[in-house]
Amino acid sequence: MMMIEPKFRCGTREAINKLATELNMPFDEWMQDWPYEVANSEEIEKYISHYRKVTDDDEKFVLMQAIIQAAEDQKQQEQFLKYWLIVQELLKQDFQIHEYTIYYWSCFDTQDIQDCFKISVFMRDLFVNQKEKTLEA
Numbered sequence: 001m002m003m004i005e006p007k008f009r010c011g012t013r014e015a016i017n018k019l020a021t022e023l024n025m026p027f028d029e030w031m032q033d034w035p036y037e038v039a040n041s042e043e044i045e046k047y048i049s050h051y052r053k054v055t056d057d058d059e060k061f062v063l064m065q066a067i068i069q070a071a072e073d074q075k076q077q078e079q080f081l082k083y084w085l086i087v088q089e090l091l092k093q094d095f096q097i098h099e100y101t102i103y104y105w106s107c108f109d110t111q112d113i114q115d116c117f118k119i120s121v122f123m124r125d126l127f128v129n130q131k132e133k134t135l136e137a
Contacts, residue, residue: 003108003127009100011035011062019063023050035062039069044083051090057097064090064098068105072119084122095130102127 016034020027023046025038039047047067054060064087071087074080091098105123107116113124 003103003106003131005108006099006103009061011065012058015056015058015062019050019059019066023047025066035065036069039066039073041070041073041075044070044074048083048086048090057094060094060097061101064094065101068101068119072117080118084119088122088126091126092130099127099130102130 011034016027019025020034020038023043027034027038031037044067047063047070051060051063051067054063067087067090071080071083074083091102095102102123105117105119106127107113107120108124110116110120113121117123
């Protein structure tokens with residue numbers, strides 16, 4: 001199956017400001033990749049809990065980027081896998097919101113999966129499976 005890059009999406013300033021305040025996360029105007037820069041692997045439970053309460057798609061989009069970064073940054077493989085299972089379900093549930101983010105973390109433009117993020121192999125499988133489900137529907 002050929003992977004076609006989904007429509008680009010980025011976080012809104014409004015969503016970033018709201019999440020920074022609600023989650024007490026640092027924020028400066030010069031931060032270009034805010035959710036990735038400020039994600040703290042030790043705060044992942046707080047992020048996931050907050051995500052489950054959020055109803056705004058833009059806030060979900062931005063917060064999920066921080067959650068994925070926090071999962072990626074887990075030092076222990078068992079913790080990484082534990083959080084991947086949770087993150088995977090949230091991504092499936094809100095695939096339309098996170099399609100571009102999943103594609104980004106999949107690193108389809110890199111042949112050697114060892115040269116990608118540790119979460120990339122999981123993201124690739126998720127992306128392909130969700131796209132196949134979309135085509136079947």
